[in-house]
Amino acid sequence: MLQDQTVLIKDGRILKIGKASGVDIGGISQVINGTGKYLMPGIAEMHAHIPGNQNGTEIVEETLFLYLSNGITLIRGMLGQPYHLSLREQVAKGDVLGPRIYTSGPSINGNSVTSVEQAKSKVKAQKEAGYDFLKLHPGLTRENFDAVVATANEVGIPYAGHVSTGVGVRRAIEAKYGSIDHVDGYVEGLVPGSIRVNPNTNGFFGINFTDIADESLINELVAQTKEAGVWIVPTQAMMERWIGPTPAKEIGANPEMKYMNPRTVNNWVRTKEGVLANSNYDGEQANRFNELRRKVIGDLHKGGVGILLGSDAPQVFNVPGFSIQREMDAMVRSGLSTYETLKAGTVNPAKYFGDESEYGKVREGLSADLILLDANPLENIANMQQQSGVMVRGTWLSADDIAKRLAEIAKNYGN
Numbered sequence: 001m002l003q004d005q006t007v008l009i010k011d012g013r014i015l016k017i018g019k020a021s022g023v024d025i026g027g028i029s030q031v032i033n034g035t036g037k038y039l040m041p042g043i044a045e046m047h048a049h050i051p052g053n054q055n056g057t058e059i060v061e062e063t064l065f066l067y068l069s070n071g072i073t074l075i076r077g078m079l080g081q082p083y084h085l086s087l088r089e090q091v092a093k094g095d096v097l098g099p100r101i102y103t104s105g106p107s108i109n110g111n112s113v114t115s116v117e118q119a120k121s122k123v124k125a126q127k128e129a130g131y132d133f134l135k136l137h138p139g140l141t142r143e144n145f146d147a148v149v150a151t152a153n154e155v156g157i158p159y160a161g162h163v164s165t166g167v168g169v170r171r172a173i174e175a176k177y178g179s180i181d182h183v184d185g186y187v188e189g190l191v192p193g194s195i196r197v198n199p200n201t202n203g204f205f206g207i208n209f210t211d212i213a214d215e216s217l218i219n220e221l222v223a224q225t226k227e228a229g230v231w232i233v234p235t236q237a238m239m240e241r242w243i244g245p246t247p248a249k250e251i252g253a254n255p256e257m258k259y260m261n262p263r264t265v266n267n268w269v270r271t272k273e274g275v276l277a278n279s280n281y282d283g284e285q286a287n288r289f290n291e292l293r294r295k296v297i298g299d300l301h302k303g304g305v306g307i308l309l310g311s312d313a314p315q316v317f318n319v320p321g322f323s324i325q326r327e328m329d330a331m332v333r334s335g336l337s338t339y340e341t342l343k344a345g346t347v348n349p350a351k352y353f354g355d356e357s358e359y360g361k362v363r364e365g366l367s368a369d370l371i372l373l374d375a376n377p378l379e380n381i382a383n384m385q386q387q388s389g390v391m392v393r394g395t396w397l398s399a400d401d402i403a404k405r406l407a408e409i410a411k412n413y414g415n
Contacts, residue, residue, distance in 0.1 A: 001378075007039065009368045012394030017364055032396060037388055038376050040342065041361055042073025042099075042369035044349035045324050047181050047233045047310030050077045050084055050103070057096075060087065062409055063320050064098030066259060067313075069402045070321035071384070073369035073392045074349060074359065076310070077103040078135050078161065078181070085130055099392065100369070102353065105131035108148060110139020110164065119147035127155040133178060134159040141166050149175045160233075165199040173224045179231040179308060179352070182239070186296050187289070190217045204243055204275075210289040218296060222303035231352055233310035234297045236334060237326040240290050241272075241317045245283030248272035256322035258415035259406060260314070268316045298335030307336065308352060309345035328381045338381045368394040 006023040008016040016023065025031060045067060051060050067075055077084055080103040088101040105126035106112070113119045126134060134152060136145075136159055145167045152159050158178035163169050169185030180186075187206030190213035191197055202208055225232070241251055252269040275281060301307050309331070311323035318326075324345070331341040350360030359367045370391040375383035389398040 005039075007362065007370075009391070009394050012368055014362065014364050014366050014368050017362070030396065032372065032389070032398075034372055034388075038373040039362055040371050040373065040377065041346040041359065042371055042390065042392065043071045043309065043324060043345040043384075044074040044076070045072045045099070045310060045313065045320075046076045046179070046308040046345075046349055046352075047078050047235055047312045048075035048320070049079055049312070049314060050075070050087065050101070052081055053083045053087075061096060061098070063314065064091070064096070065405055066320035066322070066409070067099050068097070068321070068390055068392055068397060069406055070324055071371035071387060071390050072099050072321055072324060073390070074100040075102070076132075076349075077101060078312075079107060080104040080131055080135065081106060082129070094393070094395075097392070097395065100359070100367075102132040104133050104135035104160070105129065106135075107137045108134050108140070108159075109137035110141070110144075113140060113144050113148065116144060116147040119144045120151045123148055123151040123157065124155055127152075127157040131157070133157060134161075136161040136164075136177075138162050138164050139166075140164040142171070145171075145175075165202060168199070169221065170224065173221075173228045173230055176228050177230050179233050180225075181233040181310065182235045182312070183232060183293055183296055183300075186221060187213055187292060189221050190214050190292075190296075192217070205239065207243060207286065207289045210285055210292055213292060215292070215295065218299050219303070221296075222300050222305060225300060225305045226303055231306040231308050231348075232297070232300055233308045234293075234331070234334070235310055235312045235327070236290070236293060236297060236330040237323065238312045238315060238318055239293060240330065241326075243275065243286050244290060245276070245286055248276065251317050254317070256319040257317075258410040258413065259322075260319055261413055264314075271316055294330075294334040297331070301334070301336055301340065306348055306352070307331070307340075307344045308348055309341070325382075325385055328384060332381050338378050341381055342377060 004020045005017055006020045051063055053060055084103040088103055090096040091098045091101050134157055160178040161181050163172045163185030169189040187209055188202050191209050192214050195212055248269045252265050257265050311318050311327040313320040313323040328341050347360045350356045359369050368391050372388040374386040374388055377383045387399055
């Protein structure tokens with residue numbers, strides 16, 4: 001914590017930081033009063049989704065603003081398409097207001113990759129197209145997965161995402177995923193080899209294996225993950241809201257839902273109602289499942305594995321921007337301190353992308369991606385919701401600006 005500081009911004013970058021009494025602000029075109037407030041770097045949403053432009057760009061720009069509204073100044077798009085490549089450039093040039101974008105290519109999964117040759121050709125095509133990384137989805141056979149990994153390493157493109165049951169978390173760790181998202185495969189990896197189970201009966205992210213998982217195996221997986229340098233994007237809040245026993249309509253009535261199309265919210269409600277209505281659903285088991293996940297996340301963190309903040313927005317009940325607030329709360333409940341939770345959304349993404357000289361800190365020379373808060377987030381992570389404004393590459397959005405735009409979005413949806 002540095003007290004009584006003035007930060008000068010020029011051309012989208014932090015020009016100077018110094019004691020308020022010693023920094024001359026004469027002639028400055030815009031002065032933002034930060035007295036009694038807290039300045040921190042913008043947050044990264046490391047498991048984001050970006051709409052396509054099939055029906056115009058309005059919904060795209062709306063979604064990007066929702067991310068910004070909660071201080072998210074960087075997103076990692078986890079299901080890319082060609083349009084996202086041009087959108088990435090438009091945002092970088094300032095033609096479209098939005099967070100900095102990294103994007104995967106189209107999904108690499110068991111349906112899109114059915115042979116070794118197909119694996120090689122798709123990986124090479126996505127590298128040539130200019131995508132930042134590959135997004136792996138379930139269904140890959142071990143043979144095809146190995147071909148994806150070998151080709152990706154050959155052409156130099158990272159890969160991240162899900163762990164196919166035919167691959168398993170230990171092979172995924174060995175293959176050095178850029179990140180394993182949703183802590184996918186870890187619950188399955190805790191099932192002792194002496195218990196012969198069909199991996200395809202694991203259920204939703206391994207929930208069916210909750211009560212046969214051996215927690216004594218966690219340390220082994222933590223050590224392997226740390227040694228391989230694999231990062232973890234937990235998306236824990238999504239797991240709790242999607243699979244937990246809280247009634248669907250109760251979640252669907254959360255305040256941030258007014259910023260989504262009512263049809264989308266209704267679809268989310270029906271999806272969760274379908275989960276709860278399943279004859280095999282057990283709410284107590286779902287709670288135990290999420291308790292186990294939080295322990296795995298906490299132990300991964302304690303073991304030195306890098307954690308990246310990500311919520312999987314906009315997926316079931318995850319409103320862009322707002323869902324990252326819930327994810328930060330979930331990280332604290334999983335054993336991370338408020339400080340380490342903030343690092344997971346600031347310093348750690350910069351390290352992950354090798355861009356520590358570009359963003360992630362409030363430091364001279366770095367991009368002016370900043371959040372001004374009314375209360376100290378180190379004291380309570382919920383204080384991240386008390387924002388005076390957000391700055392993205394030097395463009396200032398005051399709390400009033402944000403509230404006005406959010407009100408317009410809600411009104412468009414009849415709220």
